[in-house]
Amino acid sequence: MTTFPPVDEQMSILMRGVDFGDDLTRTNMEKELRARLEKASATGKPLRVYCGFDPTSSDLHLGHTVPLRKLRQFQELGHEVVFLIGTFTGTIGDPSDKESARQQQTLDAAMENARTFTEQAFQVLDRQKTLVEYNHKWLGELSFGDVIDLASNFTVQQFLTRDNFSKRHAKGDPIWLHEFFYALMQGYDAVALNTDVQIGGTDQLFNLMAGRKLMEAKGTEPQVVLTFPILVGTDGTLRMSKSTGNSIGIHEAPGVIFTKVLSLADHTFRNFAELVTRWSQTKIDEMLAEIEAGRLNPQEAKAQLAWEIVSIFHGDEAANQAAEDARRMFEGDIPSDAPEHAIAGAIGLLDLMNEAGLTRSNSEARRLIQQGGVRLNGETVEDAGEEIAHTAGKDQVLQVGKRRYLRIVSA
RNA sequence: GGGCGGGUGCCCGAGUGGACAAUGGGAUCUGACUGUAAAUCAGACGGCUUUCGCCUACGGUGGUUCGAAUCCGCCCCCGCCCA
Numbered sequence A: 001m002t003t004f005p006p007v008d009e010q011m012s013i014l015m016r017g018v019d020f021g022d023d024l025t026r027t028n029m030e031k032e033l034r035a036r037l038e039k040a041s042a043t044g045k046p047l048r049v050y051c052g053f054d055p056t057s058s059d060l061h062l063g064h065t066v067p068l069r070k071l072r073q074f075q076e077l078g079h080e081v082v083f084l085i086g087t088f089t090g091t092i093g094d095p096s097d098k099e100s101a102r103q104q105q106t107l108d109a110a111m112e113n114a115r116t117f118t119e120q121a122f123q124v125l126d127r128q129k130t131l132v133e134y135n136h137k138w139l140g141e142l143s144f145g146d147v148i149d150l151a152s153n154f155t156v157q158q159f160l161t162r163d164n165f166s167k168r169h170a171k172g173d174p175i176w177l178h179e180f181f182y183a184l185m186q187g188y189d190a191v192a193l194n195t196d197v198q199i200g201g202t203d204q205l206f207n208l209m210a211g212r213k214l215m216e217a218k219g220t221e222p223q224v225v226l227t228f229p230i231l232v233g234t235d236g237t238l239r240m241s242k243s244t245g246n247s248i249g250i251h252e253a254p255g256v257i258f259t260k261v262l263s264l265a266d267h268t269f270r271n272f273a274e275l276v277t278r279w280s281q282t283k284i285d286e287m288l289a290e291i292e293a294g295r296l297n298p299q300e301a302k303a304q305l306a307w308e309i310v311s312i313f314h315g316d317e318a319a320n321q322a323a324e325d326a327r328r329m330f331e332g333d334i335p336s337d338a339p340e341h342a343i344a345g346a347i348g349l350l351d352l353m354n355e356a357g358l359t360r361s362n363s364e365a366r367r368l369i370q371q372g373g374v375r376l377n378g379e380t381v382e383d384a385g386e387e388i389a390h391t392a393g394k395d396q397v398l399q400v401g402k403r404r405y406l407r408i409v410s411a
Numbered sequence B: 001g002g003g004c005g006g007g008u009g010c011c012c013g014a015g016u017g018g019a020c021a022a023u024g025g026g027a028u029c030u031g032a033c034u035g036u037a038a039a040u041c042a043g044a045c046g047g048c049u050u051u052c053g054c055c056u057a058c059g060g061u062g063g064u065u066c067g068a069a070u071c072c073g074c075c076c077c078c079g080c081c082c083a
Helices: A007-014 A023-043 A062-076 A107-121 A144-151 A156-161 A163-171 A177-193 A202-217 A254-262 A266-276 A281-292 A298-314 A316-330 A349-355 A362-370
Strands: A048-053 A080-085 A130-134 A197-201 A224-228 A340-343 A374-376 A396-400 A404-410
Touching: A007 A023, A007 A062, A023 A224, A048 A062, A048 A177, A062 A080, A062 A197, A062 A224, A062 A266, A080 A107, A080 A177, A107 A130, A144 A177, A156 A163, A156 A177, A177 A202, A197 A202, A202 A224, A254 A298, A254 A316, A266 A281, A266 A298, A281 A298, A298 A316, A340 A349, A349 A362, A349 A374, A349 A396, A362 A374
Parallel strands: A048 A080, A048 A197, A080 A130, A197 A224, A340 A404
Antiparallel strands: A374 A396, A396 A404
């Protein structure tokens, strides 16, 4: 028999950040969640909570960590968490986040991605308290008759009302039949797992609700659903996603994460602070107020944000190092993790830049020089034909733009 | 089964015989400015050489033409509509 913190306390933690885009839904879900928590306290039986992730990429990015953080909170309160990997759903492609159909993938590819994916998830989740599941285990077992049975709970109109489907329909773009089944499959996950609560992004509301509907049809009490705002990507507008190329992967090097966060647009601060940090709402509100009042430099705020995020995934030490490197770079100093390149004799600047991977072609290197973006030992280079002398035992520093450095070591 | 439309540079998307390495937007990069690497403004953005020039590129292939991303044949792929 497990004991839980007081229901009010649990509610305040669990409802933080929840966003349905609809007050009525919020009120209902809040009521249902409270009832479930009370029941759990009375019976000593923890709630079963889950969130599904499609293994479409081998790496998790900050966007994935939003629901993971919420699962973690449930774990800390003593509830049971299922980390569900959409090995089956992932092969179909979720239409939720796209206005066009997503690429399908094979089960093998999905399983391969799932491996690294899960490992990374444990940077947020408590490994000991997490049950990992794969939905191909039950979805792959359904017969055609079973599928028809599930489908009979929905109408085509319900699907066509969905924003992303109606837009595509209006534009005359294709809507594949199998995309409709995505919601059914995800809904069936809830039935198969017999869950109490499901977490997801606001874009998942339709799919989560499908789960409720199917559970009702099967005679089980429908799950509570909690949805959270979408994290924007580095472009500041679009949803963070690896395929859009605007993501910050949690596996990326501390220095990379740090500089990516530092160069986010100022207006994304709230979104990131509320969704991916461990900070309290009070702290976030205070920071925003300070920025508003002009007492806190937005860049300083972003530096703290960057430190916090690096610290979550790589620890305090890595965060300190990344912050120090960023500061040095900003002041025009070479960072500690600058790559080195050894030269054996004198070498043409263009060749050196290409060899060291700073540029991909002579044209690109020339262009940078023409634009005044290349410095050698602090001096702006003006002649693209310049040669780098071989100075035995003495390092030289090549800088391209504000962020790229190369330490030239003479062999 | 029938009718129609489409495949262009990292992405989106103009361009229907020469003025096209190819308009525009996004992304990216550089510079200026700024208490930020944000915002804003300016520039760059296939490759080789940088002076002229040359090479590669608009699904594939074969043609027509002095000359094609643009016209024609065949092939591959994709979408919409009607049945």
